[in-house]
Amino acid sequence: MHSYRLISIDISKLVRESLKSVSLSTREKERCKNFFSLGIICWLLNRKVESTVDWIKKKFFKKQSVAEGNQKALIAGLEYCESNEIFSTSFIVDQVDSVDMGKGVYAYINGSTATAWGLICAAQNAKKTLFLGSYPITPATNILQELTLYKQLDVITYQAEDEIAGVGTSIGAAFAGALAATSTSGPGIALKSEFINLAVMTELPLVVIDVQRGGPSTGLPTKTEQSDLLQVLWGRNGESPLVVLAAKTPSDCFYSAYEAARIACKYMTPVILLTDGYLANGSESWQIPKVEDLPSMITKYSVDITPENFQPYKRFTKTLARPWITPGTKNMEHCIGGLEKQDNGEVSSDGKNHHKMCNLRLQKVKNVALEIPFPDFYGKNNASILLLSWGSSFGAVRQATYNLIKKKYSVSHCHLKYLNPFFQHLDKILSAFKTILVIENNLGQLIVKIRSEFSVCTESFCEVRGRPIIVSDIEKKVKYLLKGK
């Protein structure tokens, strides 16, 4: 605690005294403590309290005495700081419009809502019904709850009997022509794995959202972690390639969910989107996009499919996607399933065919790399060290990079959104650096994949403390590595 200044305030007592005249029970008065504390924070940050007072009035409209109690507690907290001068400093936080932001309409958004809205926009642009099969699990439940509100926007949510049924109904919905998704957290991914493999095998579009939490097993359900990467990459039987993306901020969950859906439909493949508890529950300001400006959703192909030329696993040469023909289409009746198939849809246990099909499914996923944009890169491409991150560690790593460059350290930062496949020229980016520090909220997972694909010199910064990685810890590690260089 030596780097902190501790200021003790007996909030309970102060609240009791300031609410003497209010007709609330002692217990009810106790509950007003939060607003007293908020009053203190408002003073510290020089925030006006009018909007909070309005909110209290609206929220407790039916309970006037509760509204009065909370309002008084808020003001009491503020006045307590004002009159007692317990803090030597206060802070001014810039107003949003004085910061460098683009023109437009903004909103606060959290990661769960952003994920849900990204899926809705993707479905609208694809002119498809959005189907979410899901089972409640912390911290992913909010996505299910949010999407349940929008039946009028052609969104169907299905609260299944278990995790397996959540993904199963989604795959059934995808077969019938919906943009289908399932949302869960790490333990749910484990349960869904066999079904995710069925989507790999039947080559149906499916978005799987993994809001990661502390593991293994039940682990730390309410704490954040980035430890499902290896599970989603390699945690299924057989050769099971699929696309893996990770969102970096709460608002990026919107674009990442949209992108996951876009890739799923275009390539007829399951796509796993990794977010985590920190992103799901975190909020940030977000410029509201125009839906028509988002990338187009491809669900049909230039070639006309007719009963004469239709084969369930005959692929489009460019993407290697198979055609998405849904039940109800005349004269194209066919059967798909988990058994290996030939192009014409017939079951085949022929080794040669299996080898060909495994390679085609792999190549199809690899083809996605051709359209992956240059990663989010900050700094010089010849710095002494490259910080490499993915997912919600973005903010801390980028901030540490700013700070270090300011202090004249030779540091750059590369952040990966696409974890499988990688950006096609990632090797060129990485090979320019003598040292690469992979920073992640696990015990070293991305680093395993980096080392397996590239022969570069990597160091690891990893921890699983149930909280996001801290800027100053990254700085310390970088300074240590650069010592004497």
Added chain:
Amino acid sequence: MDNLSISYNKKDFQSNTSIKWCPGCGDYSIYNAVIHAFAKLNTLRENFLVVSGIGCSSRFPYYCQTYGFHTLHGRAPTIAMGAKTINEKLSVWIVTGDGDALSIGGNHFIHIIRRNPDIKIMLFNNEIYGLTKGQFSPTSKVGLKTKTSPFGSIETPINALSLALIMGATFIARAVAVDTKHLQAVIIQAGKHKGIAIIEILTNCIIFNDDTFYPFEAKSVRNNNIIFLNNDDYLIYGKEKDRGFIFENLNLKTVKIDEDNKSQILKHNSGHGNNTLHFALCNLSYPDFPLPVGIVKQVSMPTFHEVFATHKAMAVKAAKIKNIHDLLNSGDTWIVK
């Protein structure tokens, strides 16, 4: 149902895939009955979707010239539910077995029933694991010696119909595979029913559990061992139709019909809202009683998707957020100029 102008025959529902069940397997009879029934259901062929799990029976979709999905062990109900939710026009049929539906898929089986979607489940019960070559199943009789129960199965078998009844199934029936005519009639009735339908089909595994249903299959004896349930008909059976059921001490009892008990002979009522008779019938087991076959229960209830549609209509009517623009601007927003 689609009100067809064209008529199908069974060949329209036969795929080109060669069938790979063992010679003599009961599933061939079922296949015959099903494709016959499909042709008579007044439904466009492209609107049929046959979904299966894993097991001998679950090969079924490959043999039908319809849309099909051969899914995971026990999970067919989930795929079926997802597809039906997106396209209500589909006539969705689940093909499953005793292990598939009642062991590994037990959870999905009970939950799909209580939701009452307009989906039909044909449960091929052979009381054995056939595809994995002869282990006891959740419907195997106590004492059945198999590769994994050399001293006989210890476990009480699941009665699929009683379980379905408890879960609130709106259509419950049993048929014997070899009696294709009766089976076909039951399947057609199930197809016409609006809501979930469970048909338990007793099918002989000639390799690993041969003759387990002999008393219900052999023409020479079956009339004494089976009671055919027909709505509104008396519960009578036997070669001479001389035996019937009465209620005594809250239980079903069989009697030889005579002048004294004639008035007590029960009538079958599959549409009764009270389950008492249905439950008693489901629980009858051979050899103490003849085995009931036919439609045990058929009642009308709103389906999952009917109710869902009304909820959607309510949501559309009440919605403040009417389009994607409303949605994206529905939070606390501000403008940066």
